[in-house]
Amino acid sequence: MRKPVLAVVVTFNPDLNALTRTLSILNGQQSDVLVVDNGSSNFVKIRAKLTTSTEVELLPLNANLGLGAAHNAGIRFARTKGYEYVLLMDQDSIPLDHMVQRLLEAHRAKSTHQKLSAVGVTYLNADNGSESFFVRFGWLKFQRHYCAERDSDGCVLADFLISSGSLISLATLEKVGEMDEGLFIDHVDTEWFLRARNLGYHAFGVCDAVMQHGLGEQTHRVTLGRRQRNVPQHKPFRYYYIFRNSVLLYRRAYASGVWKWNDLQRLAMIAVMFGLLKSPRRANLTMMLRGFWHGIRGVTGPYSDA
Incomplete structure (x- = not known):
């Protein structure tokens, strides 16, 4: 049955x-x-x-x-x-x-x-x-x-x-x-x-x-104010999708303003932590910036260098 x-x-x-x-x-x-x-x-x-x-x-x-x-x-x-x-x-x-x-x-x-x-x-x-x-x-x-x-x-x-x-x-x-x-x-x-x-x-x-x-390849214990949080770290290519797809969703009418504001703060934390502080910084930051640009351009689908 x-x-x-x-x-x-x-x-x-x-x-x-x-x-x-x-x-x-x-x-x-x-x-x-x-x-x-x-x-x-x-x-x-x-x-x-x-x-x-x-x-x-x-x-x-x-x-x-x-x-x-x-x-x-x-x-x-x-x-x-x-x-x-x-x-x-x-x-x-x-x-x-x-x-x-x-x-x-x-x-x-x-x-x-x-x-x-x-x-x-x-x-x-x-x-x-x-x-x-x-x-x-x-x-x-x-x-x-x-x-x-x-x-x-x-x-x-x-x-x-x-x-x-x-x-x-x-x-x-x-x-x-x-x-x-x-x-x-x-x-x-x-x-x-x-x-x-x-x-x-x-x-x-x-x-x-x-x-x-499991949420990521590696997890970092971070102190934010009075709280400690576990922040997952991903491989660089994932930051392309995280940033690109956030920007794509910001352009959609059904994505609420409060979600956009919350997500922008999350992206800022990711950019500082994994683009500036945690290795491989250059690869991470490159993929973040490329994803951000492709999101503005409206690129969808699998990653491409174009």
Whole structure:
């Protein structure tokens, strides 16, 4: 019997042991599993690994088309097969006990009395074990809201969620639309939630739905005022997409002014920390500036030197 949820796991050169673990856990919860491969160099090994399982379907894209395109391929697959929900997942995200069930319960509870865009997991950072927070837009900066503030449903209101671990109904996707494939990687989730929010939809983090997740290649502990924060560092090419796609979204009418102001502050912090202070400074700053310029020019899709 088909389960209500299709977990869409996007892969790109994954660690096969970690991937197998993630897929096995998802199969043991209330979800079927589809692996959408984004042109992995080790695809032959992925296919060989997955052909031993009758519980996982594989959809190869044969090239790296980006995160948005991979999510959309999974969403369309779910639609043709009659699933009620999609659960978007990264290859390096590890669900903990009852995660899918908790997300389903929260989605059904919240959607009975409001327009719900999605519910999402609470993260345990794989690097240091710290628990995540949920973000709302503030007039001074992004506001962090933790599970100590959970409501009677065990949820925390959020203005957007990280895509991995987000449960979205196919009915909502029909109304809000699919992911923006032109953004390629970064801000694919941000853009969709900004669009949904503009249409009156709300998102919630679910405190009892927990997943391990790594946010960057390296994490730095930074003191800002009285607080210490973990700031992920990425490879230089990612800063191209972060800056380009922020600028692209600033030009869109449904991106609220308060989000733009919050995001500008985030970009300034990234530019100072990784463009001026942390190596490789020159490569990081070059990609930031190129991304900023391409955003002004309206460039979309995968990175190009042009």
